[in-house]
Amino acid sequence: xxxxxxxxxxxxxxxxxxxxxxxxxxxxxxxxxxxxxxxxxxxxxxxxxxxxxxxxxxxxxxxxxxxxxxxxxxxxxxxxxxxxxxxxxxxxxxxxxxxxxxxxxxxxxxxxxxxxxxxxxxxxxxxxxxxxxxxxxxxxxxxxxxxxxxxxxxxxxxxxxxxxxxxxxxxxxxxxxxxxxxxxxxxxxxxxxxxxxxxxxxxxxxxxxxxxxxxxxxxxxxxxxxxxxxxxxxxxxxxxxxxxxxxxxxxxxxxxxxxxxxxxxxxxxxxxxxxxxxxxxxxxxxxxxxxxxxxxxxxxxxxxxxxxxxxxxxxxxxxxxxxxxxxxxxxxxxxxxxxxxxxxxxxxxxxxxxxxxxxx
Numbered sequence: 001x002x003x004x005x006x007x008x009x010x011x012x013x014x015x016x017x018x019x020x021x022x023x024x025x026x027x028x029x030x031x032x033x034x035x036x037x038x039x040x041x042x043x044x045x046x047x048x049x050x051x052x053x054x055x056x057x058x059x060x061x062x063x064x065x066x067x068x069x070x071x072x073x074x075x076x077x078x079x080x081x082x083x084x085x086x087x088x089x090x091x092x093x094x095x096x097x098x099x100x101x102x103x104x105x106x107x108x109x110x111x112x113x114x115x116x117x118x119x120x121x122x123x124x125x126x127x128x129x130x131x132x133x134x135x136x137x138x139x140x141x142x143x144x145x146x147x148x149x150x151x152x153x154x155x156x157x158x159x160x161x162x163x164x165x166x167x168x169x170x171x172x173x174x175x176x177x178x179x180x181x182x183x184x185x186x187x188x189x190x191x192x193x194x195x196x197x198x199x200x201x202x203x204x205x206x207x208x209x210x211x212x213x214x215x216x217x218x219x220x221x222x223x224x225x226x227x228x229x230x231x232x233x234x235x236x237x238x239x240x241x242x243x244x245x246x247x248x249x250x251x252x253x254x255x256x257x258x259x260x261x262x263x264x265x266x267x268x269x270x271x272x273x274x275x276x277x278x279x280x281x282x283x284x285x286x287x288x289x290x291x292x293x294x295x296x297x298x299x300x301x302x303x304x305x306x307x308x309x310x311x312x313x314x315x316x317x318x319x320x321x322x323x324x325x326x327x328x329x330x331x332x333x334x335x336x337x338x339x340x341x342x343x344x345x346x347x348x349x350x351x352x353x354x355x356x357x358x359x360x
Contacts (some may be wrong), residue, residue: 132167
């Protein structure tokens with residue numbers, strides 16, 4: 001990705017492996033100018049030995065991006081009096097995986113009129129849900145978290161909201177920070193959160209800038225929620241069923257698991273929520289229904305698995321740098337019961353922000 005003026009060095013996106021052989025794995029005040037689109041993705045990694053169960057490797061030689069501390073957009077008296085909250089809920093939007101690509105995120109939010117030219121909330125009573133995976137692989141994961149936290153406060157002040165779910169990369173970053181090189185039982189030998197985080201796109205600058213309030217925010221995120229008949233979750237897996245028979249029970253169980261701070265238990269949670277493709281093939285609709293029947297809703301909305309992989313359109317199996325298709329919209333599948341929201345931003349794809357229901 002070529003950075004905008006004054007934003008630091010050139011950054012390349014990191015492409016994930018194509019075959020997924022492992023089972024279930026702000027800027028300154030004033031008009032915002034996004035960076036130019038990123039360059040071609042790096043090639044897939046070959047020859048990785050003994051990949052631990054529960055995650056998909058990415059390019060090891062990841063670029064280290066030093067954007068400096070995120071500059072928060074000013075919100076003060078000079079911006080004028082705060083608007084008064086309006087009556088009733090506003091439209092509902094969801095955001096797919098961001099993975100540190102803050103420029104693309106703000107541009108996508110602006111396209112939907114959710115933030116203004118300065119990156120401030122401008123959508124009144126609208127409701128915005130992020131589906132997880134804020135960090136790793138891209139240039140400014142901490143900046144993304146800071147932005148989401150700020151938009152949450154700004155939206156609440158005018159009667160809307162901006163909320164977020166926990167992705168598997170939040171679990172990975174928490175584990176890398178808490179447990180480092182502490183060995184865990186991966187089910188396929190010994191692994192560590194630190195090694196898994198680096199292998200999956202962990203950025204040194206994110207770790208260096210990670211503060212206690214970021215950790216607390218991530219650890220308190222819910223894993224799923226039902227809104228207007230949409231069951232929102234990060235991963236396309238039925239593993240959520242292992243953690244409770246209601247949304248409240250799942251969220252409480254996962255939060256309690258993180259509170260206990262046991263490395264093996266946290267690794268098992270990360271491993272399960274890194275599984276994917278449960279809704280894609282034969283039996284996919286039945287897998288979706290097993291979750292809807294348990295937790296409610298009429299359709300699942302998820303991130304996690306890039307849409308090009310769900311479509312089987314990811315280039316050759318030979319590891320060549322053939323371009324991935326550019327996804328322009330969410331993917332409706334599993335007999336119309338599931339919506340995939342990860343447009344493949346880490347694969348030079350599009351960061352998706354979508355109003356629900358589809359077609360609204």
